[in-house]
Amino acid sequence: MENMGIEEEKGSDWGKSLPVPSVQELVRNDPQSVPEKYIQHHQDRPLVHDMASSSFDIPIIDFALLVKGDEHETRKLDLACKHWGFFQIINHGVAEEVLLKMKAAIAAFFGLPLEEKNKYAQAGNDFQGYGQQYVVSEEQKLDWCDMMFLITLPHEIRNLKYWPDTIPGFKEAVESYSKEARKVANEICTNISLLMGMDKDGLKRFYGKTKQAMRMNYYPPCSRPDLVLGINPHSDPDIITLLLQDDEVPGLQIRHKDKWIHVKPIRNAIVANVGDVLEILSNGVYKSVEHRAITNERKARISVATIKIPYDELEIGPMECTVDDDRPRMYRNIKYLDYVRYTLGRKMEGKAHIDNILKIEST
Numbered sequence: 001m002e003n004m005g006i007e008e009e010k011g012s013d014w015g016k017s018l019p020v021p022s023v024q025e026l027v028r029n030d031p032q033s034v035p036e037k038y039i040q041h042h043q044d045r046p047l048v049h050d051m052a053s054s055s056f057d058i059p060i061i062d063f064a065l066l067v068k069g070d071e072h073e074t075r076k077l078d079l080a081c082k083h084w085g086f087f088q089i090i091n092h093g094v095a096e097e098v099l100l101k102m103k104a105a106i107a108a109f110f111g112l113p114l115e116e117k118n119k120y121a122q123a124g125n126d127f128q129g130y131g132q133q134y135v136v137s138e139e140q141k142l143d144w145c146d147m148m149f150l151i152t153l154p155h156e157i158r159n160l161k162y163w164p165d166t167i168p169g170f171k172e173a174v175e176s177y178s179k180e181a182r183k184v185a186n187e188i189c190t191n192i193s194l195l196m197g198m199d200k201d202g203l204k205r206f207y208g209k210t211k212q213a214m215r216m217n218y219y220p221p222c223s224r225p226d227l228v229l230g231i232n233p234h235s236d237p238d239i240i241t242l243l244l245q246d247d248e249v250p251g252l253q254i255r256h257k258d259k260w261i262h263v264k265p266i267r268n269a270i271v272a273n274v275g276d277v278l279e280i281l282s283n284g285v286y287k288s289v290e291h292r293a294i295t296n297e298r299k300a301r302i303s304v305a306t307i308k309i310p311y312d313e314l315e316i317g318p319m320e321c322t323v324d325d326d327r328p329r330m331y332r333n334i335k336y337l338d339y340v341r342y343t344l345g346r347k348m349e350g351k352a353h354i355d356n357i358l359k360i361e362s363t
Contacts, residue, residue, distance in 0.1 A: 014127050014337075014344050018135040024146050025114050027220040038142050039227045046226060046253075046260070046294045058084055058254065058263055061272075064091040067187060077188075078195045085289030086254050086273045088266055089242075094180040096268055098173075099244060105173035106302045109148060109164055110218040120148070120162050129162040133215075133344065144228040144295050146218045152178040152306075153212035174214065181242050181270075181306040182212055188240060188272060189308075196282060197321050203239075206281065206319060207310045210239065215305045219251060222295040230293030230301070235351050237343045238275035238307040245271060249301040255290040276343075276354050277310060277336070283322035284330045290351055312337035331358045 026033060059080035065073040080087035109117065122129035130148045151157055152174060164170050186204075193202035219230040230251055245252055245265055252263040252271065263271055279288040295301075310316065317333030334357070342357060 014125070014340050017122065017127065017131065017133045017344070018138070019122075020132050020135055020142055022114060022117075022146050023142075023144055024110060024218060024220050027222070031221070032223045034222065034224045034227055038144055039224075040141050040229055044141070044229070044232075046229065058256075058261070058271075059087040060266070060269075061087050061089050062091050063089045063093065063184070063187070066191060074191060074195065077191055081192065081195075081274050081278075081286040083287075084254070084256060085287040086263065086271065086291070088263070088269045088271050089184065090266065090269050092184050092270055094177075094184065094270070098176045098180055099268055101169065101173040102177040102244060102304060103246075103302060105167065105170045106148075106216045106218070106304055108167045108170065109216065110146065110302070112164070112166070116166065120164055122149075126159070127344065128159055141229075141232070143231050144219060144222050145230045145293070146220075148216040149213065150174070150216075151211060151213045153182060154209075157211065177244075177304075178212060178214065178306065182308075184270065184272075185212075185240050185242055185306070185308045192278070192282075192286070196285070196319070198319075202319075202321075203281070207239065207277075207314055207316075209311060211309050211311065213307050213309060215307070217293070217301075217303045217305070219293060219295055219301040219303075221298055221300055223297065225295040225297050228295055230295045233290045233292045235279075235288040235290055235354065236273065236275040236305075236307065237277070237340050238309045239277045240275050240308050241273045242306045243271040243273070243303060244306070245303040246301045249296055249299045251293045251296065251301045252303070253292050253294060260292070275307070276339075277316055279354065280316050280331045280358065281319050281322070283318035283327060285322060285327075288351075288354070309340075310336045312340075330360055332360060334358060 059076055061077055061080065062073055066077060117130050120130045122131040127133060128149050128151060132147060135142065150162055189203050190200045193200050196202065222228050247265050247267050250262055250265055253260045254263060274286045274288045276288045278286055314336045315333050316336050318329050318331055323329050
């Protein structure tokens with residue numbers, strides 16, 4: 001892993017997404033318009049009761065206690081990963097100034113004129129840049145969202161042609177937040193290693209050096225939020241995701257016990273979720289969970305998902321410590337590059353990607 005050829009990682013060879021119009025520009029030109037290709041099929045539309053407040057609250061982890069090895073907080077982390085796949089992190093140690101500057105950088109980018117944003121548009125087979133992901137056919141229903149995707153760490157594989165250089169403080173904001181997010185993600189993985197029965201570096205030894213990427217999302221207001229989705233249901237093809245969401249405008253929903261549950265924003269909290277890779281490594285003990293974003297009739301919403309991903313050549317599969325007579329192997333091994341190409345080469349379909357190609361049918 002350590003001596004993998006870094007230069008060839010500059011462009012993410014994960015496939016490509018078809019170009020689509022900017023939703024932000026669509027709304028700017030005609031705020032009442034909802035084109036047919038964004039209108040979800042009836043069974044996929046967010047129902048009124050889906051959009052109302054939920055009686056469920058996802059688990060909240062006090063990071064300061066977790067770092068100290070607090071047994072109660074560690075137990076909460078274990079249960080959150082097993083039964084929810086999501087949790088909110090408070091007292092994470094990331095300064096409020098860093099969070100606010102990150103959000104301001106995203107808002108500033110999406111505040112640029114379209115011709116300026118298009119200077120950073122995705123090119124060729126590179127998923128980095130301004131545009132959209134998971135668009136693989138002219139017929140599929142589109143997300144009510146524009147996004148910017150950047151590989152942020154390690155520094156040597158950044159492709160700076162996608163980093164806006166006309167926004168004062170943009171690079172510095174991303175730099176500061178990416179470093180802090182890495183610390184949080186690493187600490188969570190350290191605790192999960194211990195919960196899986198290994199020493200604190202067990203996961204790290206397995207996947208070696210990792211990459212970090214950011215997906216910056218802009219969800220314009222929509223005159224008919226009951227017809228569209230900001231992002232279609234999916235799970236994340238990564239190790240772990242950290243989401244910094246809008247404190248004022250809710251939108252994230254997760255599937256829990258066959259219902260869509262709101263993730264209510266907590267000021268300055270970071271939402272964490274288990275990725276497909278961690279589900280596979282844990283042999284299904286920890287769950288990557290379907291989630292989606294809904295839209296708001298009056299307000300735009302921004303968020304940034306920071307993902308921890310292995311290098312392309314890593315073969316992922318259940319770790320030895322998770323397989324025994326009582327819990328046989330539940331997933332096939334696969335090279336990470338092959339898995340991520342498979343997922344990104346198809347529209348978002350909930351958990352279908354991991355279920356279709358990796359799940360081993362029980363006999």
